[in-house]
Amino acid sequence: MTLLRTHLGSTLRAARVAQGRTLREVAKSARVSLGYLSEVERGQKEASSELLNSICAALELTLASVLTDVAHQIKVVEAPTLIVVDEAAA
Amino acid sequence: MTLLRTHLGSTLRAARVAQGRTLREVAKSARVSLGYLSEVERGQKEASSELLNSICAALELTLASVLTDVAHQIKVVEAPTLIVVDEAAA
Numbered sequence A, B: 001m002t003l004l005r006t007h008l009g010s011t012l013r014a015a016r017v018a019q020g021r022t023l024r025e026v027a028k029s030a031r032v033s034l035g036y037l038s039e040v041e042r043g044q045k046e047a048s049s050e051l052l053n054s055i056c057a058a059l060e061l062t063l064a065s066v067l068t069d070v071a072h073q074i075k076v077v078e079a080p081t082l083i084v085v086d087e088a089a090a
Helices: A004-018 A023-030 A034-041 A051-060 A063-078 B005-020 B023-030 B034-039 B050-058 B063-079
Strands: none
Touching: A004 A034, A004 A051, A004 A063, A004 B050, A023 A034, A023 A051, A034 A051, A034 B005, A051 A063, A051 B005, A063 B063, B005 B034, B005 B050, B005 B063, B023 B034, B034 B050, B050 B063
16 A cells, blocks of 8 residues: 555655765754654654654755655556557467 | 645645535545544644545545645745835835
């Protein structure tokens, strides 16, 4: 099942890793616990809207850009599987 | 403060109203309580990722399309205010 928290977590994690920052640094900047951020990134915890804003701010990302990325990711996963039928082989 | 749950709620509510459906109908179809759906729509409760999927399915919307709408809404709110200076009047 496609879950918002899974894709939100992986997007936030990818952004942090791309910035070469540690969980500890970003958690401190966002004023959330390291454990909380780690669980959010792994899609194991639903981030509250307030703490999601703090994490986005710590990563210098807008909430809109994060959600746009997440929507794109989910769109790919939700897309119906394309079945290619090789008629020549039939 | 721009909150994800506020915009998610208003997007879900707008979709339901556009379909001419009641809270009761959609809550039943999504297998969530009427009170829960009402609180989510008013941005008073964070929807869990699982129940968000159920609500989207009940509304026949994909999660990706809902998130895209929410991202657009938030982008407008997050945009820096444009200050128009009327130089002619200066």
